[in-house]
Amino acid sequence: xxxxxxxxxxxxxxxxxxxxxARITLNDIKRHKLMADRxxxxxxxxSRVLEIAPGPGYFCIELARLGNYEITGxxxxxxxxxxxxxxxxxxxxxxxxxxxxxSDMPFEKESFDFMFCQAAFxxxxxxxGAIAEMYRVxxxxxxxxxxxxxxxxxxxxxxxxVRNMGVNRLNEWFTKxxxxxxxxxxxxxxxxxxxxxxxxxxxxxxxxxxxxxxxxGLEK
Numbered sequence: 001x002x003x004x005x006x007x008x009x010x011x012x013x014x015x016x017x018x019x020x021x022a023r024i025t026l027n028d029i030k031r032h033k034l035m036a037d038r039x040x041x042x043x044x045x046x047s048r049v050l051e052i053a054p055g056p057g058y059f060c061i062e063l064a065r066l067g068n069y070e071i072t073g074x075x076x077x078x079x080x081x082x083x084x085x086x087x088x089x090x091x092x093x094x095x096x097x098x099x100x101x102x103s104d105m106p107f108e109k110e111s112f113d114f115m116f117c118q119a120a121f122x123x124x125x126x127x128x129g130a131i132a133e134m135y136r137v138x139x140x141x142x143x144x145x146x147x148x149x150x151x152x153x154x155x156x157x158x159x160x161x162v163r164n165m166g167v168n169r170l171n172e173w174f175t176k177x178x179x180x181x182x183x184x185x186x187x188x189x190x191x192x193x194x195x196x197x198x199x200x201x202x203x204x205x206x207x208x209x210x211x212x213x214x215x216x217g218l219e220k
Contacts (some may be wrong), residue, residue, distance in 0.1 A: 029058060035147070036062035039116055042143060043069060047113035050074060050137070052102050052130070053120030057084030057095065064093045071095040072112075074105060103129035107137045115144040119213075122148050122186040131218070132200040138220045146216040149187040153212035190214060 036059055043049060045068050054060050054073035057080075064071055073095060075081050084097040100106045102117075103126040115134055124130045134144045188196075190207050193216050197205040206217040 029062075032058040032062050035059060035118065036066055039063065039114075039145065040066040042145075043067065043114045046070075048072070048111065048139075050107075050112040050115045052115060052117040052134075053123075054084055054097065055080050055120070057087045057097060059116070059118060060084070060095045060097075061088055061091050061093045064088075064095055073097040074100045074102065076101055102126075103133055105133045105137055109136050110139045111137045113139050113142050115142070116147070117145070118147045119149070121146050122188060127188070128196050128199045131196055131202065134218065135201045135220060138218075140220055142220050144218040144220075146193075146218070147210065147213060148216075149213045150209070151185075151187040151189050153187075157212045187213075 040063060043063075048070045049063065049072070051060050051063075051071070051073045053075050055075065055077075057073055060071050060073050063069060071094075073081075073084055075084070075097065076099070078099055081097050081099050084095075088095045088097065098106065102124055115138060121127065121130070131146075138144055190209075193207060193214070194205065197203070197216070197218065202218050202220070206219075208215045208217070
């Protein structure tokens, strides 16, 4: 069975690091648009949506442009919450970005119809606790989706992914090193994700391989 807790050893996403990350991922806005379109097909109009660890808020902003949703973002980084609020205001998008921990969410039970976590789950120090919290705050018949890297993705696949982001050579090198030395190292396998889910009220999940990552579907 996979580890249920781990210490996060990556670079803290605060201050200049968070600002750099927000700038770099803006260059990859096409991916956020595609993911928002993909997820919007699974979300009913008027749904309450929670993105866990939204970072700069790009996915929330793109999703808000596609439908009538009540959108909330929860991030452990104070800097990201500030950046996301600023980005949403500049885009004239209504979304509520809050500071909080994925394994101890500041929401009442059964608060959301749909939840999404993208490229962040691998960094959570309490993965089982985070999934259990998703179950608690999800409404009956609601859906949660975790989209993240696979630890068994090859370095060649990672390099191709970064090249497709369209960043300059310096940022391409830095991003590749971040993937190789931190993100890929922290990522989970399909078997580990299944083991985590089995320890929560969800009990089971559906996992689809998605390029260098996977998508974990959870139904309440």
